[in-house]
Amino acid sequence: MVQEFCDWLSKTDVSVAFQSANWFVPTVQTVHIICIAILLTSVYVVSFRLIGVTRGGQPLAMLVAKSTPWVWITLCVLLGTGILLTITEPARELLNWVFRVKMLMVIALAGILLLVQMRMRRSPEYWTESPTRRFAARAIGIAAVIIGAGIVTAGRWIAYV
Amino acid sequence: MPLQQALARLQDLPFPTQIRESDWLFPTIETMHVFALVLVVGTIMTVDLRLLGLANRERPYSQVAAEMLPWTWTAFAIAALAGMLMFSSKALTYYGNIPFRLKMICLLLAAINMAMFHWLGTRRLEAWDRGRPPRAAKFAGGASLLLWITIVAAGRWVGFTT
Secondary structure (H helix, E strand, O other), rough: HHHHHHHHHHOOHHHHHHHHHOOOHHHHHHHHHHHHHHHHHHHHHHHHHHHHOOOOOOHHHHHHHHHHHHHHHHHHHHHHHHHHHHHHHHHHHHOHHHHHHHHHHHHHHHHHHHHHHHHHHHOOOOOOOHHHHHHHHHHHHHHHHHHHHHHHHHHHHOOOO | HHHHHHHHHHHHHHHHHHHHHHOOOHHHHHHHHHHHHHHHHHHHHHHHHHHOOOOOOOOOHHHHHHHOOOHHHHHHHHHHHHHHHHHHHOHHHHHOOOHHHHHHHHHHHHHHHHHHHHHHHHHHHHHHHHOOHHHHHHHHHHHHHHHHHHHHHHHHHHHHOO
């Protein structure tokens, strides 16, 4: 069924137009990579702070509040550019297990970011209030760093699997 | 030409040959390159946006730079090493590739921009560290932003033209 959907999508006028413009895929991929750079840096700045690798500077609550718009705006642009790339080459993405793993990791990362932001909105001290919370913050930070690296890795390997 | 002979010799060395012929070595090195590069670009953009007055305006420039630049340099060292390994596997092809040459020129310009800003632009840093950067500092930030976007774009075009 997915195969049939890919066949249909790749023959639509929009997909054919995207495929025939040589500049289209590299341009969309460039925007995609710039957004990943902004997203991953925002995620890592917060994660390293949650883990305790970095200290000082601005309070964690302010760091999270400032990164929030960047995270969600870039995630929206990444979704948009990702959809454009999928329309151009549906089978390359939708029939590839690496792409599916990447999407699962994106959902997991978005969930983690939402959790960190929501809890912090309720109480700025939420992640530092008790040893248990500090432990949870560290675990969440480590998970976000690993998942972020996993998303980049999977993104590149889609082209090779 | 001596340079082309040297590049041919480079790509025929055992490890570059192994990278070229292996199914997994090139994608693995490329993944490291991309991972490190996105962190280079993300951290540099944070500093550039501060110089342009578009982000972190309430924080001293020196603090933003001190927090970000060690990560930039570490990630840049990894990206450069991985990039050199990728280059060595197909040195002659990359050498003749126009987007690759553009990428190298932009890297050089970004380095010159950074060095000039470091030596000249930060001379009177105390005067604007907590406030609006002067025009020269804004120019350096804008130029850096444009150069790094071009580096990413040219890098992507290399993959489609080799």
